[in-house]
Amino acid sequence: ELIVKKSRFSTFVFHTKNRAEAMIHLQTLRERYTDARHHCWAYLLGDPKAPTSVAMSDDGEPSGTAGKPMLNVMQHKDVGDIFIVVVRYFGGIKLGAGGLVRAYSTAVQSAYDEMQCQQVISLEPLRLSCAFDEEQKIRYLVDRYHGVIDDCSYSELVSMAISLPSLHSLSFKAELSHLRGTRISTSAPDESIKQT
Missing domain, CATH: 3.30.70.240 (Alpha-Beta Plaits)
Known part of the structure; x- marks a missing residue:
């Protein structure tokens, strides 16, 4: 969890094999955190060096300020079959485009710093x-x-x-x-x- 100017960014990471699984996780979080303003997400499926599929969503944030920076962090890690959702509660202070990019990037980086990975062969x-x-x-x-x-x-x-x-x-x-x-x-x- 990350607090930036009273906005709360909660990051959730899932091992995911396909888009359908990812969307089920997303729907579960939307139902669990119905009062959150944004549920931004990105996934990278397959081999991290040559993924079979990538996708992202800003979920109402200004274009390119959430999903894209999240995916950018993910593409620089050696982890595949991963789905990340950042749930944002707006704190009343606008962060601006640059602030949002930094916040979403930091939220995802913090998740990588804490998660444990397994090599799949x-x-x-x-x-x-x-x-x-x-x-x-x-x-x-x-x-x-x-x-x-x-x-x-x-x-x-x-x-x-x-x-x-x-x-x-x-x-x-x-x-x-x-x-x-x-x-x-x-x-x-x-x-x-x-x-x-």
Whole structure:
């Protein structure tokens, strides 16, 4: 919460995967803080370096004085899938365009200073079959590429279900193809991509 010349700016941060989720959060805040004059917001969805969607709203503040400065702060952070709402109670003293930009920017920056983040890594599921004498090599590669062995079973071959960070998938598969004398096949199971 930030007080600027008797105006109160309360900032709310949500982990959000899509616009529909963001709008549900916004509606909840509008219903909870019905007497607030403004519910300004911005979101940045997807990878923060290459977002799939961004949007903002000044919600009645002068154009470009709330949503845009909020989004500007968000675009300089390394956090994606985020929705931020700043609820403003007007204190009776006008802040002017410059004052509003500073207030909304500061409100969002303060939220970043306090929030805790988690790194989300997309995992690609793979199934591997190999000879018994190749199992340790495969386990070594999975570990080296920060993967996880979800399941391992033994019959004529060793069958493994693994989850591998998507960004390492091509390199991992390339190394598998260079293992000599192996009977390794890779195929993605039908399940959807996991995340951790």
